[in-house]
Amino acid sequence: xxxxxxxxxxxxxxxxxxxxxxxxxxxxxYFEHCYQYHNWETDSDLLIIPQNKSVDLLIMxxxxxxxFTRDKNHLRVENILHKSLIDxxxxxxxxxxxxxxxxLNYFYDQGDTAKQIIYFIDAWPFFSSKxxxxxxxxxNEPINADLLRLCxxxxxxxxxxLNYFKSKYTIDWLERKPKSRExxxxxxHDISREAIEKRLASLxxxxxDVNVFNHYAFLMEEVIQLARAHHxxxxxxxxxxxxxxxxxxxxxxxxxxxxxxxxxTDYYDYSNVIQDYxxxxxxxxxxxxxxxxxxxxxxxxxx
Numbered sequence: 001x002x003x004x005x006x007x008x009x010x011x012x013x014x015x016x017x018x019x020x021x022x023x024x025x026x027x028x029x030y031f032e033h034c035y036q037y038h039n040w041e042t043d044s045d046l047l048i049i050p051q052n053k054s055v056d057l058l059i060m061x062x063x064x065x066x067x068f069t070r071d072k073n074h075l076r077v078e079n080i081l082h083k084s085l086i087d088x089x090x091x092x093x094x095x096x097x098x099x100x101x102x103x104l105n106y107f108y109d110q111g112d113t114a115k116q117i118i119y120f121i122d123a124w125p126f127f128s129s130k131x132x133x134x135x136x137x138x139x140n141e142p143i144n145a146d147l148l149r150l151c152x153x154x155x156x157x158x159x160x161x162l163n164y165f166k167s168k169y170t171i172d173w174l175e176r177k178p179k180s181r182e183x184x185x186x187x188x189h190d191i192s193r194e195a196i197e198k199r200l201a202s203l204x205x206x207x208x209d210v211n212v213f214n215h216y217a218f219l220m221e222e223v224i225q226l227a228r229a230h231h232x233x234x235x236x237x238x239x240x241x242x243x244x245x246x247x248x249x250x251x252x253x254x255x256x257x258x259x260x261x262x263x264x265t266d267y268y269d270y271s272n273v274i275q276d277y278x279x280x281x282x283x284x285x286x287x288x289x290x291x292x293x294x295x296x297x298x299x300x301x302x303x
Contacts (some may be wrong), residue, residue, distance in 0.1 A: 020299060023085075030118035040074040041178035045088045045103050046142040046147060056083035057303065058232070060223075061120030063285060064239035065089025067198045071184040073291045082297045086112075087118065096125040097216045101223055102137075102150045109146055110232055116232045116303060117227050121256075121267075123248035124203040126216045133157045138164035184288045186281035188242075196243055196283055204247050217255050225261050235302055236267035240274040240294060241284035270298055274300040 007136070012277055035048045043066065059065045068077050069087035078085050088103045089095055107114075125131040134157045139147060142148060143165070167173060196245070206212075226290060227234040238249065256267040274280075279290030 029260075035114070035178050037178050038074070038180075038262075039069045039085075041180045042140070042294040045090070046106070046141045046144055048087065048089070049103075049107055049110055052114060052185065054113045054115075055086050056115050057081065057085045058088040058104075058107065058114035058117045059084045059085065059089055059120070060104065060117060060296045061239070062095025062122050063089065063091030063243075063247050063249070064122065065095065065120040066091045066287055067184075068291055068295070069183045071288055073078075073184070073288055076292055077299075078297050080292065081300055083303060086114070090137055090238070093131060095122075096131035096135050096137075097219045097223070098132035098154050098156065098169070099135055099137040101178070101219055101226075102147070102154055102156075104223060104226055105150050106147060108226065109150075114231060114232050117232050118299070118302070119223070119234060119236050120239045121252065122203075122239070123238045123245065123252045126213050126220075126252060127204060127248055128206045128212070129157075130205060132216065134160060136160055136163055137302050143168055164178060172296060184281055186287055188280045188282060191242055191277055199283055200243060200245060200247060203245075208248070208251075213251065214254055220255070221259065223263055224259060234265050236265065237299075237302075238269045238271040240270050240282075240286065240290075242275070242277060242280060243284050244273075245271065245273075266302075268298075268302070270294075273298060 002282055025225075037044070039048045042048060048216050059068055066087060066089035067073060068089070069085070074085060074087065086107075088100070088107060090103075090207055133155055138147070138151070138160060139158075141164070149166075185228075236259075249269075253269065256265070259265050260267060274286070274290065274294065279293055281287040281290075
């Protein structure tokens, strides 16, 4: 009799907790969708990825990609290119290969298509899981079953998944609203070798491991295959920076050369094409003037 009572109590306790959890998810979902976001008004991808829409251009990558939408640069880029644009790049060290593969899958799962994909590629995500499976890229994303499925599929770290849920039970998340600066007029005033070395040290945090590199090379090849399956022309671009980053770029360039031979995917090393530091707001990110200049002079001819 006591066993039955214990089991009944346990089921009741579990049922109440599940009910509370479901109710809390509904409340969070309501707050997450109170506003309609433009691409430049949030760093979330899920809040701006539409359903069943075709665009001319999809931009992927790290913060070197996201700057093409932030600060209303999105509107300037579309105006220069005369093309529709969605930007799913991720900043804050969250734009690794796993992140981009997850988000590209989600983009296609929503029935969306893009005629062309520009992937602003960096070398450092090929060298550490910190920028990939262990990157906390879900913090800015609403709770979504399709996204969870993709995260399990690509073995996103359990701590990242736990933080995904924990981050939704905060006042900051519930009170978030669309926001954007009108323009980024910040300018770098001089080039500091010390700052450059610190930046590079913060990106290349682990020594080269051929198995790690090959793992992320395999996933990057999956990006190519996914784009081809959806009839999108994919182009890789090393973005302009002042870092003079040669720590891992040669290995990635060799990889891209192999992809070009196998799949015909074009790639361009534009890492050193802009040396005017007034077009940057720090040593590796263009300001609005820099984004407009690069889009007009280098991006437009590729489209």
